[in-house]
Amino acid sequence: MPFKLPKKLLEWLKQRTPEAKIDQLVSTIGQVNELIQGREDALSALVRKHIFMAEEDCNAALVNSKFDNKQNNNECLRRIEFGLFRLELAKQQLNSEQKESCLPNFDKGTIEYRALELSGAIIKTKMAIEFNNCVVSESSKLQLVGIVKMFNQAIELLKSNQQDKSRRLIEAGLMLLYIAKREIEIENHESIVDLSEIWKNSTRESQPIRQATEASYNLKTACSNCPSQATPKVLSRLDDATEKLHRAIDAYSKANDDRVDELISTSLLQTKLAAEAFQSSPAQDNISPGNGQTNEQLGERLSDEIDNRISQFKTQILVLQRLVTNRATQDHLANRRLDAADKYHQAAANMYRKALAAKDNNQSDSELNRQQLRETIEKAETLARSATIDLEFARNLLLKKSGLPYRELIKRIAEDSDES
């Protein structure tokens, strides 16, 4: 008597054949199709897409089942598995519709969790700005756009398995967002949103940056509330402190921790000096000597004002350079011109300061001193003109397709100066 397998085992083996599995796939397609009958919404469209893909898998499996070799057999089974998996997904999606929330759970310590905190904080800030109808300066807007860019870059880094770089970029984005929010609050003279929770899960290394940020922005807010006490010296030191802060955050994002310490120390020191100057500065609105100031005090104040001008010019040059880098086709050439413009502007301003000082000291009017003063003024003008030339050349490189060559530009600006 020939050997006979038990009936149940035979049925089970039958179900494991490709044909049986294809039948299973076809019947599941039918079941899922029934579940969305008469529905026209986002979910049913998604499920329909899954059904369509499962049908494709089913057809491919059928074609492969016609050949009796291992490779086709494997492909047949693989496609059936895909198809069934897609339908499982579809069923799960239909089920999850009933649940109130079904979020992917990221653990608190993960980069993904922190990335969600960043995106949440960005939106919170955006909503607060829109709700309060805040005026947002171009530089703050650029800052916010830059933070969104950092968020995207951090995800790219995450995808390429560069975990540490990604985490640092997210932390840097959060710190910059906090700074941007403080700037906007100062610009609008009101508190708009509480972002203090962003520090809760921050790294230990970012704590000194937080401390320096709070110190400089608390003082900035005080200056904004009491502008008469915010002398150019105070503002110039504060500008320097915040500039160092930005550079420290940049260094942090690049894992250059030694540089962070150095920059944060300088930033804190500048803020401390600014705070001292702020405390000792009398609340005055006018700078003319008639208001009780001596000529010496006026001179000092004008000198501070020149420092402030130099600092503001430099900051704007940096903003512009950051903006055009990797965007303009001749960005490196333009950046060189912008560096030169900054250098000439600074030299011209310092020469102007020297001329002002010489004028104050030369009340005795000896012809020799007057000659020196005239020469100093002339040098200041030449340097300022050079700054104009380099700035114009940078403009040509960045924005004009057919700007004047450098030599022509110098000639034209010299002619303009003579006419004015």
Added chain:
Amino acid sequence: MATKQQPSKNQVKERLATVELALAQLTDKFNSTTYRQNELISSCIENARNELQSALDSLFNGKTRESFDRAGTAWLYADFGRQILEAEAVEHILGESDYLELSEISLPWEDTAADLLYQLEQKILLLRADIKKLATDESKQ
């Protein structure tokens, strides 16, 4: 650094299902929004869709960890897009439809650069005017 735990196939399936559903709902809402078509949301949807596709591909190639992570990344994009869409819906309904643009696509860098160049130019002109005034005062004496 601690190595990540290998997710089960069921966990991957759950995450894929959730993210895909969220993305489909976002896409649907975004397409039916008439008051504004934010380019940033559009790019979030696009990125999430690409990531989901990679997640599925990874899964079909037997790489469950990669699939799980890719689905997570897709969620980050989709969730960001959803939040922007909801924030703008609030501004549309309750506010003055004065939206804060967060995408650089709508901010041509040339315009901002021209603006900054103009401000810098004004600063130099101011300095030159001061110098000129000093020169004039001096010549008068």
